[in-house]
Amino acid sequence: MKTIAAIALGILTSVGGYLEVGSMGTALQAGAAYRYELLWAVAAGTVCIAFLVEMTGRLAAVSHHTVVDAMRKRFGVKFQVWPLGAQAIVDLFVLASEIGGASLALELATGISFRVWVAPVVFVVWIVLWLGTFGLIEHSVATLGLVTLCFVVAAWRLHPDWHAAARGLVPPRHVADPAQYAYLAVGILGATISPYLVTFYSSGAIEEQWTTKNLQPNRIVAGVGMGFGSTISAAILIVAAVILAPRGIRPSTYQQAATLLSIPFGRWGLWLFCASLFIGCMGAAFEIALDVSYIVAQTFGWNWSESQKPAEEARFSVVYTMALVFATIPSLAGIDPLKLTMFSMALTVVMLPLVTGPLLVLMNDRRWLKTHTNGWIANIAVVVIVIVSFVLAVLAIPVQFAGA
């Protein structure tokens, strides 16, 4: 009974905490521009992240080490500081996007410029991290995040062409503006296969003191949780395909997309959109700020835990404080959150091989995983998806910016 409750909670946490500015922004743009033709990217990204999340949970449960800690011991700090440093930098850009997204949600709801909201949003994130515990943050945000299921309800209510949506699960042979299409595919893959989810999940498993008894629940939570969570991304894409695409609306800012739910939900539509964007971004901001601290602290072997008092792990607390201060800069400078999001997601994909490569080596090392090393399916799925994503990113990003 306890195991079932833990699995249910884990799935709820995955679903409620899944949506954030990256998955929302990329799905919106993809649905508006190409209708259902990028659903395959959501599916591929989900498969990959489910495998990666399961792996890191397994690593934590068997070896009692986080991904970063294990990498440090396995490869040495001199090697590991580069990929983890790159991930920390990408995390900072994504964190800036989340802060911008949350601030913009408040602008949409109040009409007051998002730049005014940046400081209060950052303060709230900081104070919750300072005073809260890991469990409180994770579960409360995930519970509130269930509001994002409104997109699934909206998709259902709009009666889309489900056959066309199903065809979208296979990449098309011909598309208009292939460079734009590839760039959006890269964005979706980057938003779905977020490296911060990988490192954050393993840190969370250690915070919750997982053992081998958690292996089966971990497998279910990773697979089912990520799967259900990605239905929200897919739903956003579908709703954008039905509402925005026929009207020729290609959102380059969130103002253009905020009317997404007004048809299916009437007067509640705008508020549901704002609530989803705000809660999703705040939840992700908590996780990413913590993730930066986890990466730095675990790389250098410092004391770390969200559940300890800040005074007991001063360096850990200082890192997320500084990360949050840095994250305010793009929004205060007036950079549009949606544009920053697309750039951050593309950067994420470029960094993916640096993070997943060493992880795959660890996951096949019996000294760390004993009898729980990877099977061939997991290895192949992750390698193929990451390589395809990386090649797409290397091809699409220069063309996108060269032609802009």
Add this chain to the structure above:
Amino acid sequence: MTPPQGPRRRRRSGRLLLSILVAAVSGSAGCRRSPQVAFARLLDQTASWAASVDFTQDLQRQGLVPAAFLNDVVEHGATEVQDLQHQLASTDEIPADLRSQAAVLSGRLAILLSDSSRSRLGTNSQSTRSQVGVDSESTRQLRAIEMRLRALAQQVRGGAADAQP
């Protein structure tokens, strides 16, 4: 402890990585987007703003979104379209007549949105008969500009397709 990689294996890994990077960069250089496609996309983005404002106005008339939100959309639209207007005017390798048409249409849209934004700042949140009257006229203009922008984008794309071998 993993035995250190031999020098031969390290060289092979390095060469493989270098080959992939060179192939990727060469591929992306070969896939450089045509200027006509980039120009057409700017036209589509401009038309998209006209469509966004039109749609939001429609929702506001039905009472589905508040006036403050519509003001926000119009204000942002005005800024974005002005930026797009500059980009359209400065795009090289596009025939002057097409650039001129794009500049005129985007300029009209920018003025329409700016005027609408300024007039909305001076009204209260309740719709009045006169405001609805103004909105109907601006809606007709918005839709006309949007249609012409999309037609121009199609024309530019058609030119790009003809130019391909």
